[in-house]
Amino acid sequence: MKKPKISVIIIGKNAQDLIKDCLLSVKWADEIIYLDGGSTDRTLEIVKDFKVKVKKQKEKKMDFAAWHNQGIEESKGEWIFYLDTDERVTPELKKEILEKINSSENFAAYAIPRRNILLGKEMRFGGWWPDYQIRLFKRKFLKSWKGKLHERPVFEGELGYLKNPMLHFTHRDLSSMVEKTNQWSEIEADLLYKSGHPPITWWRFLTAMGREFWQRGVKLQGWRDGTVGWIEIIYQMFSRFITYAKLWEKQNNEKSRNL
Numbered sequence: 001m002k003k004p005k006i007s008v009i010i011i012g013k014n015a016q017d018l019i020k021d022c023l024l025s026v027k028w029a030d031e032i033i034y035l036d037g038g039s040t041d042r043t044l045e046i047v048k049d050f051k052v053k054v055k056k057q058k059e060k061k062m063d064f065a066a067w068h069n070q071g072i073e074e075s076k077g078e079w080i081f082y083l084d085t086d087e088r089v090t091p092e093l094k095k096e097i098l099e100k101i102n103s104s105e106n107f108a109a110y111a112i113p114r115r116n117i118l119l120g121k122e123m124r125f126g127g128w129w130p131d132y133q134i135r136l137f138k139r140k141f142l143k144s145w146k147g148k149l150h151e152r153p154v155f156e157g158e159l160g161y162l163k164n165p166m167l168h169f170t171h172r173d174l175s176s177m178v179e180k181t182n183q184w185s186e187i188e189a190d191l192l193y194k195s196g197h198p199p200i201t202w203w204r205f206l207t208a209m210g211r212e213f214w215q216r217g218v219k220l221q222g223w224r225d226g227t228v229g230w231i232e233i234i235y236q237m238f239s240r241f242i243t244y245a246k247l248w249e250k251q252n253n254e255k256s257r258n259l
Contacts, residue, residue, distance in 0.1 A: 004030030006101055007077030011057070011067045013037030015085035016046060018169070023050045025089040028098075029081070033074050035067055062187055068145035068153075080142060082135045086169045087114070093164040097136060100162070108141035108157025109134055113165040119173070119228050126222025126229060127215075131168075134159065149187050171232075181239045189246035200248035208244055209237040 008029040010022060013036060026032060032052045036044060038060075047054055055074050059066035068082065079101045083089065089097070093112070100110060113130035116123045123129065134153055143154045171177045198204075216222045217233040225232070 004075075004077040006079040006081055006097070007031040007033060007075035008081050008083055009033050009035065009068075009071035009075060010083050010085060011035045011037075011064075011071065012039075012043070012085035014039045014041045014043060016042040018085040019043050020046050021088060022083065022085050023047070023052065025094075026081075026083060027051075028094060031075060031077055033071060035070060035074070037067075062183070063148050064151040065145040065147050068151055072139075072142065072144075075139075078139055080137045080139055083166075084168075086172075088167040088169075090164065090167060093162070093166055096162050096164045100136070100160070105160065106158065107160035108138055109153065109155050110136040110160045110162050112136065112162045114168045115165045116168045116170055118171045118232060121225065121228040123225050123229070123232070125220060125224040126217070126232060127220045128225075130165070132161065133166075136162070149184065149191065177235065181242055185239065185243040185246055188243045189250060192243070192247050193250045197247060197251075199251055200244055205241060205244055208240050212237045212240045 006029055008026045008031070010019075010026075010032065012019065012034065015022075016039075019034075023032065027050065032050070034047055034052050034054050035057050036047075036054060037057045044054065053074070055070070057067050058070055071082065072080065081097065100107075111132040111134045113132055116128045116131060118128070137153065137155060138157075141155045141157045143156065145151045145153055171180075213233060216236055222229045222233045
């Protein structure tokens with residue numbers, strides 16, 4: 001059996017509204033692997049209509065690095081490409097990827113720009129563009145992924161950059177945004193707590209939220225994205241507040257136990 005040239009790895013859970021278009025955008029790949037986190041909706045039913053290898057995520061707790069590393073173990077391709085369920089590969093990007101993996105260039109990995117669509121609007125400011133993501137790797141150079149929440153690849157060799165972006169339909173509605181913030185903030189607060197973060201005081205809330213406003217709203221000019229830009233700026237300030245509030249709660253609970 002001929003070894004696949006490129007393996008696409010998709011990690012997800014309960015993505016019935018997203019998975020079909022995601023798979024259609026990479027149906028040209030030699031191998032597609034879907035790592036499922038225990039979907040209870042129609043995701044797995046939809047996946048059956050495609051030529052996809054379905055595997056269960058070994059790590060049950062949220063650990064993106066572990067899931068990405070499992071993708072390396074499960075795949076067979078000379079090249080590995082990671083794609084999220086809310087992302088799409090355009091025809092132009094497909095062409096460029098195939099050109100790169102069949103060229104004589106010696107890059108170990110490639111970063112790909114993303115066009116981020118938030119609440120139906122493509123974002124161009126506030127740090128949303130070009131939003132390069134390192135997703136395409138030559139297998140022999142990819143060592144592992146590190147980081148429980150904000151995962152990052154460890155690889156040997158030079159990094160190249162692709163020109164054509166992938167599409168990212170992030171934050172499709174406010175309800176899902178709040179749900180994701182509640183989930184991710186818990187993990188982030190736990191990591192900060194275990195790292196020995198200084199005690200949270202009232203002024204730390206203000207400075208953290210202030211830094212978020214300055215970075216996204218002023219320095220990166222998020223306001224230029226109009227109403228959605230302002231919603232995102234304020235929402236990120238709220239998200240930072242929730243993370244610090246949960247960290248405060250963990251620290252306060254520790255004090256109570258030590259009384």
